[in-house]
């Protein structure tokens with residue numbers, strides 16, 4: 607399972623605070639959405655302006671700032687992890703005591719997200735019995751406390767207490783907290799929503815697709831480190847910042863947006879419901895009801911077939927919203943459109959469109975069909991990503 611990448615980065619008042627500027631940059635490169643919460647004393651080492659510039663978000667240190675936002679509770683709820691780096695002996699002691707004397711310790715008390723602490727201090731302070739006992743208490747409570755590195759400290763001292771290098775912090779943090787980052791360096795293209803084909807300025811031919819499944823896939827891929835482009839038709843659902851969104855209305859616009867991105871993508875998820883036909887002529891004036899007898903239609907391009915006929919490295923997942931459970935027909939549809947997988951769901955009882963949960967069958971070229979029953983669209987997103995990204999070079 608992967609998690610959303612909204613994290614709080616707490617900064618304690620130690621000289622290693624400056625090294626966390628690099629940590630913050632690397633976290634952002636990996637797609638984390640980071641709010642920095644420095645302790646007031648840490649601002650002696652690195653000022654709020656640095657954190658604001660690097661994180662692109664406002665930075666506060668006290669509960670008395672931006673009171674109307676009730677920031678400690680908002681941040682505590684929003685975060686899927688709290689990473690504190692560096693943590694001083696004093697900050698560790700305050701967390702052990704359950705104190706709430708600045709914004710960071712308030713967030714720590716108010717959150718139910720996992721907490722990951724990276725201590726950095728003078729070796730004598732790290733070895734001190736109080737610190738040893740405090741670290742043990744935190745570990746007993748389920749807080750992850752990393753071991754500091756051994757080496758040269760700020761002065762001439764040598765010992766255990768150094769801030770570990772950024773890459774070991776990130777790999778320990780991701781490994782310990784289960785952040786799955788298996789799609790770094792991959793480009794994922796997703797189509798979602800339902801296209802609309804205008805009849806006149808008022809009316810259109812459309813469908814009931816909400817875009818939820820495709821948005822869930824785009825967000826899951828982003829959480830797992832991919833660069834994601836979402837071509838979204840007529841959906842007002844909010845999308846995680848970081849996913850690049852191209853809004854379209856018609857099948858033709860969707861075709862052109864997908865064509866621009868397809869060649870450079872590794873995975874394509876065609877979850878959009880594309881109108882199979884459009885009015886042959888658009889009436890610029892509203893058609894009066896007495897003149898509205900019939901609409902002549904022209905077929906829209908089959909976007910998936912057109913894209914797959916030029917495929918190179920791409921893995922393609924198609925979707926089939928049907929009013930039956932015919933797996934043989936779905937398999938034929940998948941093959942005829944050049945896809946590698948197809949997710950078949952039966953929408954006849956109206957239980958899928960616009961809902962948060964889904965049931966259906968994942969069909970692939972090889973292997974038995976995999977049925978899923980009443981799972982969240984996020985879970986399906988991860989399942990499809992797991993399947994489609996196997997052995998992707």
Ligand code: CTP
Nearest residue numbers: 876877878880882907908909910924925926927
């Ligand atoms: N699709 C597409 N272009 C279209 C229609 C559909 O790329 N003009 C894609 C959808 O995004 C989906 C897959 O093809 O991933 C199957 O969609 P579906 O509507 O089931 O396929 P159709 O070819 O329209 O088949 P049917 O005759 O059953 O409607």
